[in-house]
Amino acid sequence: MTDLNILVTGGAGYIGGSVVAALLSGNAHFPKKNLFAAVRTEEQAQSLQSLGIKVLQLNLQNEQEVAEAVLQNEIDIVVQTASSIDARLAVNLISALGKRREATGKDTYHIHSSVTTGYSKEGGWPYGTVKDGDLVYKLEKELNDGFPIRKTNTIITELAKEQGVTNLIVGVPFVYGTGTGNWKKLSQNIPATIKASIALKTVYKFDEDSKFAAVHISDLAEYYVLIVKKILQGEKLPSGEEGYYFAVAHDASWWALAQGLADALSARGLVTDPEVRFWPSDDMAAEALELPRQFVRLMHTAVVTIDYKNGYPLGWQPKWDQKRLLASMDEEVAATLQYDKGRTSLFDALNAEN
Ligand SMILES: NC(=O)c1ccc[n+]([C@@H]2O[C@H](COP(=O)([O-])OP(=O)(O)OC[C@H]3O[C@@H](n4cnc5c(N)ncnc54)[C@H](OP(=O)(O)O)[C@@H]3O)[C@@H](O)[C@H]2O)c1
Structure with missing residues (x-):
């Protein structure tokens, strides 16, 4: 496997914490030295210290803080689980990954956590069924209805293209079960x-x-691990406008x-x-x-x-x-x-x- 550094944002959160745990588990056995988790508070940082990974206390809304963290820690892959709604967080992360790519010439990856509920009539979705590989970006762009999650998806797909960052969007459905992170479960x-x-x-x-x-949290965490593994193995995954993945069980x-x-x-x-x-x-x-x-x-x-x-x-x-x-x-x-x-x-x- 390639020696790439991964930052999981929302590392104290339900999904992010469980992704960190899954990456460290016997199954994935991801090296601790390459794993970073971003959390928001001192208390959260302390609760994750025992994992033996590098914990970064970051406000992801702060562009400069994020850029410094990504550049100094040589982050190649971000698994973004801190917000599907607030585009600023993913924008800061993708911009930072773009800077790293520019400085090193190395590929960088942003794996975004979105929400599937909007792909319903009740959520204002007029196009019917969607699946992995459909050009969901184009439909979201055409619809342009201001639905916060769709708005974030289109903004970040465009920014990643501009910055040369490989962007994947994971459509996260209704998640249940007890998380395995150190903080929120x-x-x-x-x-x-x-x-x-x-x-x-x-x-x-x-x-x-x-x-x-719907998906159980353990299955969802495994889904992220699989994507990360494929990137580490050098597999070219569909990305950008074709990079919508639905983690539905x-x-x-x-x-x-x-x-x-x-x-x-x-x-x-x-x-x-x-x-x-x-x-x-x-x-x-x-x-x-x-x-x-x-x-x-x-x-x-x-x-x-x-x-x-x-x-x-x-x-x-x-x-x-x-x-x-x-x-x-x-x-x-x-x-x-x-x-x-x-x-x-x-x-x-x-x-x-x-
Ligand atoms: N859980 C579900 O059923 C579900 C379903 C579909 C999609 N999703 C989406 O998946 C994402 C993660 O969900 P989750 O259930 O894991 O939520 P969560 O437990 O609240 O985790 C999100 C984490 O991100 C942190 N965060 C938020 N804004 C931040 C900022 N500006 N800087 C640094 N950290 C920040 C939060 O910090 P604090 O702890 O300090 O607030 C929290 O620890 C969300 O966007 C959610 O909409 C979740």
Whole structure:
């Protein structure tokens, strides 16, 4: 394997932390000396020190800090998991990788984490099904509807082309399961519903069901490892306008999940009965789930149009499916009770824009 340095951003986060753990695991056995994790706070930095990798405390919104970190640490590959919404973070990282490429003549790679929920009618997507290899960039550009995630995808695809940086976009679906990072171990949707249900003593759902694209965190982390391995082996992966990859393992119905959660919470005496009720209003749901009002319904009702059965042949073999997910609802409750770290910062960039 080539001796390249990798920086995982959002290293204290749910996905980023799990990617770091997967890269270090026996399976991937990525050398510690080549692995860097970017975190935001001192406390997070301390929690990752024990891994024996280099932990960088960085504000990714600061262009100069990011450029210095990438150049000084000779970073060749960035796995960006800190934000799908805030384009500035990926822009700073790609610009820094562009500078490194210019200074050394070496190829540099940016692997961006995006979100699949927008590829649904509910998310304003008029084009129907998409899959690995489709020119999703062109469709997003044509649509030009200001949807924050699409906007970020197009901005960074264009910037990477201009800077000569190889850019891959991983469409991340609904993620569940306990993360293996040192800091945050919880995802977004299921823990938010568990906390709201305990507070309200009732599990609520929206009046429409979803058909989410979904993936367990261990399968997702393995997906990133596979991409990194292929880059290290010198394989030319489709990139740029053709560089959309969908890390989807299976479909999931939110109503089925909500019922599973109601059964698990009721068995633990944490809700009054196992009947799932309808949210009386989107406002109440947004407040209880601590999610932005404009996305709360989408995040629970989207019928996502990803054809994931014949994607790029990465050799990915996810181990989780919907049946296993539904059988794991009590584990989700236990993990939320054990690992909750409070409000997510994922939507801060949206609030800053509004
Ligand atoms: N979890 C899911 O189900 C899911 C599904 C689809 C897509 N995604 C996308 O995948 C990405 C990662 O998700 P996640 O669940 O891992 O979120 P997460 O646990 O909140 O991780 C994100 C990490 O990035 C850090 N970060 C944010 N802004 C930063 C900045 N300016 N400088 C330095 N660090 C910064 C956060 O720091 P703090 O801890 O200090 O806030 C956090 O540790 C997000 O963009 C999300 O939208 C997630």
